[in-house]
Amino acid sequence: MARILLFGANGQLGRELRRSLLASGNLTALSRNECDIIDKDKITTIIRDLQPEIIVNSAAYTNVDKAEKDKKTAMLVNARAPATIAQLARENNALLVDYSTDYVFNGTKPGAYVETDIPDPVNVYGQSKLAGLQAIQQSGCRHIVFRVSWVYGRYGNNFVKTMLRLGKEKAELKIIADQRGSPTPANLIADVTAQAIGQIQSGRGEEGVYNLVPAGLTSWYGYAEAIFEHAVKVAHYKKPELLPIKTSEYASEYTVAAKRPLNSCLSTEKLERVFNVRMPEWQHPLKQIIEEIIAE
Template sequence: MKILLTGCSGQVGWELARTLLPLGDVIAANRSEADLSDPDGLRRTVQKLNPDVIVNPAAYTAVDKAETDRDLAFLVNAEAPRVLAEEAAKKSALLVHYSTDYVFDGTKNAPSTEDDVTHPVNVYGQSKLAGEQAIQATGADHLILRTSWVYAARGQNFLKTILRLAAEREELNIVADQIGSPTWARLIAETTAHILRQILLERQQDVFNSGIYNLTSAGETSWHGFAQGIVEIARQQGVQPLKNRVINPIPTTAYPVPAKRPLNSRLSTERLEQHFDLKMPSWDSALRLCMEEMV
């Protein structure tokens, strides 16, 4: 089986390049080899490689920049997934695509389910929702995995930023009224590999149904709580000197940014856990495992 993986140098893509290896011949493509901002070139790449499975973690993820870069955000997050799905449909291949909690407005007082009404409040969320809808419209076999607050031991993310700031500053101000589930990129990749095995079997037995699943860690916290957890674990590890003494909780209104964020980013993983017989780990236990690898 041939698996085409886009965005192999990104946080999730880097992990997928390793976890997917036991499933088949993984063609890990970076941006120069599978550029989602060039849909025509992307189409030619898929046609040339003729994969059985396409796994697409690549995306335009600059949430604030997207507010003034709408065309590129939609090109990468909506048009490119449509092209991948169209090519998958032609070849009876499977497309695995990643989306986000930002397709919701965050006003629900409980974790969002896959069936809740979508209502993105920023351009990034709008572009990701358009990508979901474009994939569904093609009729291709697909699996869309919505995740949130992704971090990793490599790349640019909240974890790396907090470690840097905690080493530089005695006092930090972190938003405390946005709630979500920090999710380790490796957890996303390992879960993908697990469920992909089952999906491939379902396709062989002609019982596969395309759909959307939420994939996040269990539990919830705020960005402030996430930052506190990072600093606490870093102190326990003692791997770098930390100046930080205080992490102040602040409201979203005290940290203005171009793109509005949903206050509730929680996603229910009940459908994923039941269908694929999984138990998602807590966000803090996954964070500790990730940071242990950084020692």
């Protein structure tokens, strides 16, 4: 079986990857405590000692607003670390799997973004993730990079958990209604990652950049509506009043450091065609994860 090295093993996505990658090979899963990916020397030692055939990097700096004030750390984690890993992957002829974001685009395109659209990030987080992707591509290593959006799941902090918590605390919530995207569950990302790795190992599929999101679109407001609609059914939540608000209004009323793209729609035609997968509608996995979160 292939030797697989996973960075960021205790994160929102990393914990799902620990599950999905078990059947793909001999997995070594390292958390931030075991290996902080900004420690270049430690990364180098680990990769050269283990000589993995597949490296999966799910470690990332994901606090979009904080990144505006801490660009140095965001760039270290999201750009320099992937660059280091990519160079080491090339040395070992290892396949590198990494993750990018819808925030590499400026959000002004009328339709869905495809993999070949020109990036133009509007915030530091997007800039740092784009720099990481470019470093991977320029390294010449074998790679698959998945662009994901609006990630949520059982683990870590995310929009679903925030809504369920605030729903208990407040009678009224103002939710942005003019940003569009596809809420993407971490377990779906992990499952598709494992499937893609398996196909690459068997000589099928193609390396490169892929958009990975569920089918269908919504706004943050529509997303919140769906969360509470199901929470009320399964746990007798008292739904707060949800008030739609524009991004411009939200930014003037609350402290928001980073600009966000209005259109985060990503086309998955390439992913579905190359790896023969079918993305579920975004609402379906959401219901299951809401139930899992409430049950904990």
